[in-house]
Amino acid sequence: xxxxxxTLFPEMIxxxxxxxxxxxxxxxxxxxxxTINIRDFSQDKHGSVDDYPYGGGAGMLMQPQPVxxxxxxxxxxDRQVRTIYLTPQGETFNQxxxxxxxxEKELVFxxxxxxxxxxxxxxxxxxxxxxxxxxxxxxxxxxxxxMIDAIARLVDGxxxxxxxxxxxxxxxxxxEYPQYTRPAEWMGKEVPEVLxxxxxxxxxxxRLGMSLERTKVxxxxxxxxxxxxxSEEGKxxxxxxxxxxxxxxxxx
Ligand code: ADE
Numbered sequence: 001x002x003x004x005x006x007t008l009f010p011e012m013i014x015x016x017x018x019x020x021x022x023x024x025x026x027x028x029x030x031x032x033x034x035t036i037n038i039r040d041f042s043q044d045k046h047g048s049v050d051d052y053p054y055g056g057g058a059g060m061l062m063q064p065q066p067v068x069x070x071x072x073x074x075x076x077x078d079r080q081v082r083t084i085y086l087t088p089q090g091e092t093f094n095q096x097x098x099x100x101x102x103x104e105k106e107l108v109f110x111x112x113x114x115x116x117x118x119x120x121x122x123x124x125x126x127x128x129x130x131x132x133x134x135x136x137x138x139x140x141x142x143x144x145x146x147m148i149d150a151i152a153r154l155v156d157g158x159x160x161x162x163x164x165x166x167x168x169x170x171x172x173x174x175x176e177y178p179q180y181t182r183p184a185e186w187m188g189k190e191v192p193e194v195l196x197x198x199x200x201x202x203x204x205x206x207r208l209g210m211s212l213e214r215t216k217v218x219x220x221x222x223x224x225x226x227x228x229x230x231s232e233e234g235k236x237x238x239x240x241x242x243x244x245x246x247x248x249x250x251x252x
Contacts, residue, residue, distance in 0.1 A: 001155045002107075003032070003034075003107055004074045004107070006067070006071060006108065007038065007109075007144075009139070010037050012141040012145075013035050013145065014035060016145045021153070021159065030152075034074075038066050038070045040070070041065075049062055053115065061116055062112060064117075064124075068121045068124060071083065071124075075108060079125070081127075082128060083126050084108065084144075085122055085140070086132070086140035087116070090129035092131050093147060101147070109144040110126065111139055111140030111141050113138070130147065131143070172226075174226055176211065178210060180195060
């Protein structure tokens, strides 16, 4: 999987993607990335990339030409390549979007700055508008890194066995159950008895119960959704949707 990032601040991206688990994945060729500095495509002798908004208003906007030329450089003008623009106006990122993006071979991320980017160039090159939550950040670099982290860890070979991306929060639409390691007693608090029992069936039941309880209390929205999806009608609806998606994929 290759990530191409169009940005005015490549050093922000490089610092993170060369560190920790993602850095290891880059070294082992499980993922690759390229930063493309939008400023390199400015035709202005001062290298400027922004200007005042027509109609007035606060702040500056990124101009269309440098963004478009940087995008053409990244994609070879191929409109099939998924190009993600990070914006609070986008669809809110979640685990199932991460799973969908992880199936692509290549993703392009467009990081805005100042008050945003001229709408016309967005219309030309963006395929997906994504937000990482209902708050406003200073630019698209941090949201891009959040997305790359969530996507890359789903790519084969990025996580080692002991860092498995299996049974965990959101995997089944529920929050993860509490976990414990040694010692069995710490500050007078004991690890729940069932986890020491060696009875795997009981352990699974306890974990599911804790997941349900946590989700109900902390994320009632997910809990309601889980109940709806796991009813008989919900299961049938999901089977139908899966068949529809497969049909669309095979016939597109
Ligand atoms: N750019 C600024 N704020 C953002 C957010 N919340 N999500 C995605 N991109 C952004």
